[in-house]
Amino acid sequence: EPEVTQTPSHQVTQMGQEVILRCVPISNHLYFYWYRQILGQKVEFLVSFYNNEISEKSEIFDDQFSVERPDGSNFTLKIRSTKLEDSAMYFCASSFLAGAYTSTDTQYFGPGTRLTVL
Amino acid sequence: QKEVEQNSGPLSVPEGAIASLNCTYSDRVSQSFFWYRQYSGKSPELIMSIYSNGDKEDGRFTAQLNKASQYVSLLIRDSQPSDSATYLCADSAGQGGSEKLVFGKGTKLTVNP
Numbered sequence: 556e557p558e559v560t561q562t563p564s565h566q567v568t569q570m571g572q573e574v575i576l577r578c579v580p581i582s583n584h585l586y587f588y589w590y591r592q593i594l595g596q597k598v599e600f601l602v603s604f605y606n607n608e609i610s611e612k613s614e615i616f617d618d619q620f621s622v623e624r625p626d627g628s629n630f631t632l633k634i635r636s637t638k639l640e641d642s643a644m645y646f647c648a649s650s651f652l653a654g655a656y657t658s659t660d661t662q663y664f665g666p667g668t669r670l671t672v673l
Numbered sequence: 674q675k676e677v678e679q680n681s682g683p684l685s686v687p688e689g690a691i692a693s694l695n696c697t698y699s700d701r702v703s704q705s706f707f708w709y710r711q712y713s714g715k716s717p718e719l720i721m722s723i724y725s726n727g728d729k730e731d732g733r734f735t736a737q738l739n740k741a742s743q744y745v746s747l748l749i750r751d752s753q754p755s756d757s758a759t760y761l762c763a764d765s766a767g768q769g770g771s772e773k774l775v776f777g778k779g780t781k782l783t784v785n786p
Contacts, residue, residue: 586772588774590774597761597778598761599776644716648774656704656724658722660722660765660772664717664718666715666716667716
């Protein structure tokens with residue numbers, strides 16, 4: 556069964572360093588998302604991406620964050636200068652459609668990348 | 674700002690019992706609702722999606738949606754220890770074509786053998 560994959564599974568970095576989190580969405584999906592979950596808190600939306608551009612972003616997704624689809628399979632999240640508060644699990648998700656109000660809208664999540672900022 | 678509220682629990686039921694999980698949402702025009710299961714340290718895994726008022730059954734799981742009351746629930750019949758996890762209710766909320774998920778805090782379910 557197709558699945559979303561993410562690398563690395565765990566990333567440790569020093570405050571102020573740049574990190575790139577990588578995702579391979581399900582191959583025929585058109586909509587891509589990043590979410591994060593700080594330990595013990597709810598899953599929070601960061602950004603959605605469709606047709607090679609950001610379709611929506613949250614207040615969390617400030618100028619330190621960027622997303623890119625560098626080729627036909629990868630979807631990346633870059634954090635330019637990490638802060639201690641960026642420590643969280645980062646989940647990539649993808650869906651075939653959005654706003655169709657059918658099962659084609661279902662978002663499938665990858666296993667996550669645990670980011671630890673020291 | 675859309676909000677999704679869940680009973681934070683924790684909820685503990687004996688093996689074989691029915692577990693009932695509840696969720697309310699703030700936006701009257703919301704159309705799509707999802708229940709995800711999340712094991713500790715893992716990613717959300719889809720259990721059910723529901724778009725229309727009424728009940729939707731899939732195996733031991735039944736989702737119920739009442740748009741008038743802005744209420745979504747998940748019933749788990751014949752609960753098993755492997756069902757022990759945090760259950761996340763999510764409302765799809767977007768700006769036309771984005772449909773980001775807004776999650777509740779989750780309800781932690783423990784099924785005791």
